[in-house]
Amino acid sequence: MRIVIVGGGIIGAALADRLARGAGAAEVTLVERDRPGAGTSGASFAWLNANDPDDPAYHCLRVAALGAWRRLAGEFGDPAWFRIAGNTAWATADPAKELLADRVARLAALGYPAALITPDRLRELEPSLRPPAAGAVIAHYPGEGHVHGPDAVRALADRARSAGARLIGGTAATRLNLRGGRVTGVRLGTDDDLDADLTVCAAGRHSPALLATAGLGLPLVDAEAPGSPAPGLTAFTGPGPALLNGVVHSPGVDLRPVPGGGLALEAADLDDATDLATPAAALDRGAAELLDRARALIPALTAPVETVHRCVRPLPADGFPLVGPQFPGLYTAVTHSGITLGPHLADLIAADLRGGEPALAPYRPDRAAGAAAW
Template structure:
């Protein structure tokens, strides 16, 4: 059996993989350049769904991910991260409306739960909405979708791993991977620490390509930025994820709301200190759209503006499981990590320890990029 596994990244994937490994008896070290959940996992809309995902294998993986969240929340000794409250979506204009109708038809064909609501039905679910902002009908409702409090989930999964003997190393970036004979032998950290390994799992999110490069692998990524606005507690009842034409929003615990719009993502700029800054006017537009939809939001203030980097492999699909060129180097990297992490992370953990997960992981292996010239290999000695 594999004796020591280093998991690179302490976000949702790293935490889920570590929990799956320790549950199976492995010795695990989780390493992160920052704090657990301090990257994308702490700055994401974290909508759980399989709404229009293609191809079919990706849809099925996402549905299995949603089911894994339900099971974990039911079995856990403590929870509070999982909110299967449903998702409402509608569109403006003929083109956007046609896209939404096609999406609903597609998921219904897959057996996914969805139905159409009229204005009165929506207001019974969300009485705090302004009636004038809603169309008379044509609102899509996906009742099994919801959202995840990812920092809380990461904390639970890492605590589970630590109780199984895992070590969590924070604020210590991976600076090198020692490879010989087509295997990774050790992980080197910025602190000077050297960790001999039997296997490595790359859960580094937006930094996954850099980590892969240390192993001589080229992982093509097209990461994007996402901007989220968190409000102070607001005297308004928002119970569900809402995708309206001008604003996306959801509850964020303790009366707070999380707001997003694709428009605001482009407003993030790199500041002089290397962090991100967002133009106040862009934030104001998103808040105004939220107030128009839920007038009670007017009493809230902006508590935080978060900028996260979404890790998106070049073809948009997850990268999961072992790499053929380095048999003990594994990936758990994707967009939609909130939906996939518990299920996909456990599949990867199982494969690391020798269980056959070929059927589930075959569509998502790193080696698919070689087929269109998107990756190459080489080794560091």
């Protein structure tokens, strides 16, 4: 079976790796407009978690995804780009304190590792942190972790290629090709056509433009609208001494380790102030603010910001994955939380292609009318 996957982020790379290996391996071609991991997956804060108790079924999907990451990392021999080292979070003001305590209680009731901890325990977990103000509510989630997106995507793409997958980088898929009422592949920016028995759209926030060439839509939040929540801001410091063990969510800044001793930084309010029209100078000012907040929290942090990213996330309108057949010859796989879900979705999609996967039934791209015929 000839499969063309459009999009070399975590979803596309994990799926190419999964489909190119083992019994029944397909003839896989991965198309990426830049290089694997250069887009959203490379700019993402990349926190691995199932930290939302609101929808129990989706929570279970994410819990299973954490297990898939553990298995995958084991196949790569404990790589530096993957760590399950916990997540700590705290709140210092009302109602945030009550909301955090309630979240911990609800997650614990679902059997998820979550607990409130003391300031002394926080110091044991993260000794480099300046302690929060007295009276803070502090939560710890020991089963959560982080991935360094560029390295993880590159590892998956390289393993797929070593298994026989073809990688076409530096050119976008500009349209879906149609013949006889089905998608038969894609046209590239080079004006070359790639024929396929199945085309997978895993192009993240670029997916609506590609699907529109076949008259199809996808319910994603418009990343180009002024003030859209899809774009965010992340900054990465240069290397230095290891200052954090796991992910940290503080009231002013979120942080996680980067291989080599750097830190990834983000903050909700600076995310909210970023859209596609935000000029580069404003992004740099936001990154400087992130670094100031991080240094206030970690006095030993001296490394400067090394890279600044406008991270444009694909945000499904209802918050849930969009995964499944969308037209004969076409399969779509687009989601927020792609870093958490990527390897598990690859496993589920492989099963779906073999004959249906019940776990994906709630997440079909056309939820109202049901999935289109193959």
